[in-house]
Amino acid sequence: MELKNKKWTHDEFYATREEVLTHWPTGKEVDFAEAVKYHENIPAKRHFAKRLVKAKKNGETLTQPRAGVALIDEHINLLNFLKTEGEADLLPSTIDSYTRQNQYKEAQNGIEESLKAGRSLLNGFPAVNHGVAGVRRVVESVDAPLQVRHGTPDARLLGEITIAAGYTSYEGGGISYNIPYAKSVSLEKTIYDWQYCDRMIGIYAEHGIEINREPFGPLTGTLVPPSVSHAVAIIEGILAAEQGVKNITLGYGQCGNLIQDIAAIRALEQLAEEYMNKHGYNGCVLTTVFHQWMGGFPQDEAKAFGVISWGAATAALAKATKVIVKTPHEALGIPTKEANAQGLRTTKQMINMLKDQAFPLTSELELEINIIKAETRCILDKVYELGGNDYAVGAVRAFEAGVLDVPFAPSKFSLNKILPARDNNGAVRLFDVGNLPFTPDLVAFHQDKMAERARAEGRSASFQMVIDDIYAISKGNLVGRPR
């Protein structure tokens, strides 16, 4: 396997596909020509890419939950409940952890145990085991655009089966579904395997079927600085576009300071357009997704609704195309369908009350946009250079050098040298920039912001601030002030 950011030939793809479809017996059900025909008859209102384009044009912020249970009928009931009771605009199928690790035998056990127990004993929907026929039952019973949400380093068979069954959007990427989700899976292999997924969607596009792709923006979801998540998102967008993907949603996980989060979405839109066009992918339709706070949540449900509302308000003011919604059970585990629907209705109320309001382009907002763009450019341009003008090769080398570095990542391929902490207004800054290739003025900006908080708190900037900030929101605050 020689990794390079180059579109796979049909021969390379089809040779690999033969092997991929043998990874589980249900792979035999994949019939590309039949799948293309099936997709041709999916109506626009159930078509993810079309619904996103319409939302972008109309300035809507669409709502989408996470949701997945073991058995098909229950999964259909769950999704329909979230559409009717939760007023969800877009629906997921969140895939279970066994499937994410390609442990289909264990997933099969989970299905059998769930049948016996009469309730879901898996933490998501085991789509590979259900196969094209089973997954298609979901597609035909749910009247909404459907997306596969997961965390799978090797997502090739999962993609083949769910897209053939009629799902019209696929989340993930070779970096964003490795670094936060795996400990020792080769980054080179996952970037290569995700080129397969993207090439598959590129081949559907060659047959007139437009499937949306969404790199996983939030990464570890714990104080990830906007420039780090944007660099990964834009690299994965470029890698997907090179394989022929035409409709991409780039994501970002809420940090909690309003100015920084609105700036992050604006900077992401502007930089993604700039870099995609610079590298010749002008034909790509780009949208954004804002993830409500991905870190620790308060156990108290009323306080959890406060966090959800703040994420909803920020998404609306940032004018993100889509918002991924949390639930009041976030601190407890997999939410009940009722709790999931409550998070969705809370979010919908906030979006509806804010859709006629615009956040002004203040000097603070402009400064924050420029800071995020400058930082992200430093990283992207260094990655490109390290890769000899190749983002795929560059990404692998950048992680080795700490030029890309994701805080609190389980992967041994992330140096974990950077240390984020909040400044005195709660924006996420870098207490330690690690090996990020920032210019001296950007490094100084972070040092000044941390020093400002240290003075205000009467303590020196320290790792203790990082720890305090990790727990702050679950304890009812944003900034982890000393007790």
Ligand SMILES: CC[C@H]1O[C@@H](n2cnc3c(N)ncnc32)[C@H](O)[C@@H]1O
């Ligand atoms: C990325 C992590 C997020 O996904 C959520 N999640 C994971 N599996 C499920 C699931 N099966 N149903 C609903 N939410 C889920 C989890 O609560 C967390 O908010």
